[in-house]
Structures are given as structure tokens and as C-alpha cells.
Amino acid sequence: MPTIKDVALHAGVSRSTVSRVMNNHPYVDEEKRRAVRVAMTELGYIPNSSAQRLRGTETRTIAVLVSRIVNPFFSAIVDAMDEIAAAHSYRLILCNTRGSASQELHFLQLLRTKQVDGIILASIVNEWAIISPFTEYGPIVLCNEYPSHAEGVAIITIDQKQAMVDATTHLIEKGYKRIAYCNVHDERSQTLFDSALATDRYSGYVETMKKAELPIESSWRFIGHSVEDGKRILNEIMKCDDRPDAILTGSDEIASGLIAEAKKNNLRIPMDLAVVGFDNQPSASLLEPQLTTVHQPTLEMGKAAMLQMLADLKSDSRSNGTQLLDAPLLIRKST
């Protein structure tokens, strides 16, 4: 591996000058600049970024934390972030926390140890009080999940409450009265923090139901996040003395599981049970019946979050505020 020293020798200049050329400093003699460039390509020189980092410069690397990369929602967001990052010559470190608080903390240290320039959290496990201090070491942007009050970070998300108001209103208008609710939550995760996302969604459901004077039964509250959870929940519904006629879910994956299992149980959708998904994952329109779901603008969310990160990095100031993107309800065949 050639180092800066080799390039300097080869080009007949000092290491300082080589460094200046690399970093596009203005005052370098054009001829020397050329000589250095030639030496770099001839030697196939690649700067050692560990050394650059140690010296305290930017890493041009952003860490993105997600709880589960196999969730199409997260992979879509990551993909969008990556697109922006790549266009600005930034690299992405994917941190799959699997809902582990210690893993999350481990990844946050990347910021502290200057291995990344910034961190984008798409899921959150630890309490905000634990995460918050890390903003001191570099910009943190929240994309999707968010705590009830966060200072010093920008939040990019959708209007979770409005989304659930829309979904609930739609079901009510369609004549459904016995509307169950499934909270998004991975029971295997060690979630410690109070997710405002979950609370906001739920309040959208509750307020709309109350306004319509419809019952909110505790036996109609479920919890889960995966296809398997969806299957389990459908079986729980089958056992209800007092079956709901519709269900609002927190993800298309749960909805898929519900639908698959409903077919097995000869439960017709939407006649016997209406199902609303969340996310509008690619599979939502491929299912039968096609899924009524809340469209999450993953492309826009990911891009906006990364753009916000780049802006934070440039301005060197900590931005605040919440950016709420539109999440329209897509009415298809499952309601």
C-alpha cells in the first residue's frame, strides 16, 4: 500500500503538499498539483481513512440504525438514504439493532469515536435520555420513530395521528362499527422508550372512535409486527365471543398474515373482516384482496432525512423541528 510519503517522494514534493492537493486547498502551484495527481494515479494511491479520521476530519460516513433490515419499510428507507448519500459521496453504515438496547448503544458510539459523521435513527430502543447526550458528538436525525419530546434533533416522519384518523374514519364511513386495533410493537425487542409514534397513532384511533360514539374494547387490542403475528392475531380474533368486523394494523406484514390465515379459516375479507394495513409495502397491491393501507412515503422520508443530515453537517449547527410528510390512505379491496 503506497502512503502519502510514497506519493510525495514520487512527485518530488513534501507530504504537506500532497495532503493539500488531496483536500483541494487553493494555494498550490498548478504544476505541482499535476505532478501529485500523476503520482497518485501511477502509484494507485488511496488515502488511509483511519488516519484521516484520527486526524479529525470528516469520515463522509453516516450510520443508519434500523431495528430490522428485512422489513421492506426499513430497507426502502435505507435505500432512499443511500441514494442521496452516494450522490454526495457519503457512505452508509447499516446498523441492524434487532431491537437490542445494547446494540443500539454500541452503534451510537460510532459517533463518539468519530467513525461516522452523523447518525440517523429510524428505530429507537433506548430511552431518549440515554440517546440525547450523543448529540454532543455530532448530528443525529430521527426518521420515522420519535420520542415525545426531543431537543437538538430534526425529526422526519409522517403525521401518524392523522393517518390513523383517516383510516378509522374510512372504516366508519364504510359502516364498520366493531373496529379492532393492532399496535405496532415487536415483543422480542427490549424497547425501553415511550414511542410517541405508537401513542400518536393510537390516539388517532381512539379520538375518532369516541367522536363516532363507537366502542373501544380492550379485548380488541392486539400487538405485533410480523406476518406470523398477523396469523396469531387472526386466530385470537376467531376465538373472540364478540368478534370485531374490522381491524386497523400497524404494518402490511401483520395485515398479510391476517389475510393469509383468514383464507385458511374461510373468513371472507372484507365481508367478515375488513383489514387496513400500514406502510404500502410493495406486496400490498399484489395480495388478494389488494390491501387498503396507509402509504408511507419511504422514498421521500429517507431522502429528506439524509438531506437534513447533510445540511446539519454543513451548518455545524443542531437543527430542530419536525417535518411531517403526507401519508395518504390508499383504499383498495380489503375494506
Add this chain to the structure above:
Amino acid sequence: MPTIKDVALHAGVSRSTVSRVMNNHPYVDEEKRRAVRVAMTELGYIPNSSAQRLRGTETRTIAVLVSRIVNPFFSAIVDAMDEIAAAHSYRLILCNTRGSASQELHFLQLLRTKQVDGIILASIVNEWAIISPFTEYGPIVLCNEYPSHAEGVAIITIDQKQAMVDATTHLIEKGYKRIAYCNVHDERSQTLFDSALATDRYSGYVETMKKAELPIESSWRFIGHSVEDGKRILNEIMKCDDRPDAILTGSDEIASGLIAEAKKNNLRIPMDLAVVGFDNQPSASLLEPQLTTVHQPTLEMGKAAMLQMLADLKSDSRSNGTQLLDAPLLIRKST
């Protein structure tokens, strides 16, 4: 940020001793070891890994290259790798190449600049002759995609040819005679290398068709990889003078697109057109009709690849050879 110097001062020992404690060297006085440990926790000390890397030690980081993280096949593989990596305190850098040769090259440099200990390639863009030299800088493992001959790397994949032999045989046994073939290939990708995966799959189809004395029409060869491609291909099929009665595809995504578009065109599956997928992605069994597909053992593939990587890292020798995992055909309702 406390450094090793602060810890040393705090514990009343030299920096060397602190370093030894960190790296679990044997000969350290128990009392000092304890003192150092105390100092580390009291100061909230985290070693600066850029410095560690620069000094030439392991990074405990592995880069994984995939062409498209939103493809559930890739996210499942990455997830499996991550599971093994995390269990061995390794970290994963996700490199989404988007089929760009220069991006791929850029990521390969991570190995050269010692930012990662090893690289796992799940997709390949550049010619093997370009990639091969990088094995000099650290272990490279191939998982899924592979060139026609590679030295100095281990390959973890499925028996692609056998998978297609099985799929083709199944269709023939079911009485289909006009069997189309869809090659996996992303046309937007700048693929430069001769993928033995694609060749092997195709030869499984060709040989089986020839053995059964069935026609292989060039107008029945399609190309694509996405849901959209599947839709396009179905429309191309509709326009055929001489329509196939079955099609072998290279991914469940294409198959989903085919099925969705077939419904629109009132083409019954499998009566008018039998469809075989590839991968057995989560959605395969949720579609209607449920998809007959080749099950790719993504969990095993990802784990095996990461385990191989850890073994290479430990032994410090470059392993060779191909590990062929079983990929059974799952017969469901689309054939």
C-alpha cells in the same frame, strides 16, 4: 472524550498497561487490571477505533456488498450474516452497489485501506480479474453470485443448475410443453462480468428441455428482475403469436409482476400460464395463487458465508472451494 492517556493517569499506570488490559493480555497484575477497569468505567472510556485501526489491528468490521438492499432476498441474506457477525462482536457495513461498477470498486477499497477485515460479495458487477487482486488485502467470500472460475475465495451458493433442472422437470411432468425462460438480470446494472450463476441456471433449463425434446424458442426468452419487469414481460407474452404455456423466472419479484398483470388480462394461472418463481421470498406463499418456487436457503447461506469469513480471518489463510446448499423446489398453486 477521554483517551488512553486519561485512563492511564486516572489508574496510575502507563498507557501500555491500559492497552494491555484492553486487549486482554495475560501478564498484567490483577490489582492494576482492576484499577484500569475502574478508571475506564468511571471515565466512560471508549477506545478510538480509528486509532486502533491505524495501528494495524483488526477492525472487527465486515463489508457486505449487495446490488439492491430492497430485494428481500438480499435483505434476508444480510440479516443472517448480521446475526452471526453480532454474535462474534463483528460489525457489518452494508454496501449497496446499485449495480454500479465504480461503487463496487469504491467499496472494495475498504479492504485495502484496512477499514474492514474482510468483504463478502453477494452480487458482483466488475469482471473477476478486477476484483481478484483485492484478495491480497484480506479475505473475500462470495455468497450467491459467482464467476466461472475464481481462485483464492470461498463460494457459498446453491446448486443453480440443479434448481432449474428440478423446476423444468416439474413443469414437463405437469404436461407443460411450451416453456419460456426469464433470465435474471438488471438491465440498469452495468454488469461487466460473466455470471456463472446465470449460465448455470440457463443450462439446467436447456439440458432438461433438450432431453425431453421440447422446443426452446428464442422468442420465449425474457430478461428482467423486478415486479415491473414481470408486468412488462406478461404483456410481451400476450402479444406472442405463439404463446408459451409456462414460464421459469429468476425471482419471485418477476413472478409477482407476472401474476398481477395476468389477473388484469384475465389470463388464468396456472391454467393459461404456469409460473415458477425463484427465491421463496416471504410474499411467495401470500400471493394468490401461491407461488411454486425454488426455495433459496437465505438464512443458511448468509450464516455459512459469515462463518466462512470468520474462519478465514482466524486461520489467516485464503480458503477455496464451493459450498453448494440445497434449494428444493416448493410446489404450490401457480403450476
Add this chain to the structure above:
DNA sequence: CTGAAAGCGCTTACAG
């Protein structure tokens, strides 16, 4: 415009 020198935070022979 440019070079010599210091220093980023660590590890590892070396000499005790």
C-alpha cells in the same frame, strides 16, 4: 505557495 514538525490515539517490540 511550501516544507518541517507536532500531534491525533492507539499498540507493540524493547529493555528492564
Add this chain to the structure above:
DNA sequence: CTGAAAGCGCTTACAG
């Protein structure tokens, strides 16, 4: 068992 010292590859005031 342990410390002083050198060095990993870079960048950045500093002094010209």
C-alpha cells in the same frame, strides 16, 4: 509484570 519510545498515515498551524 511494566514503562518509555517509536510509529501507524494523515493534517494543520507555523514559519518562511
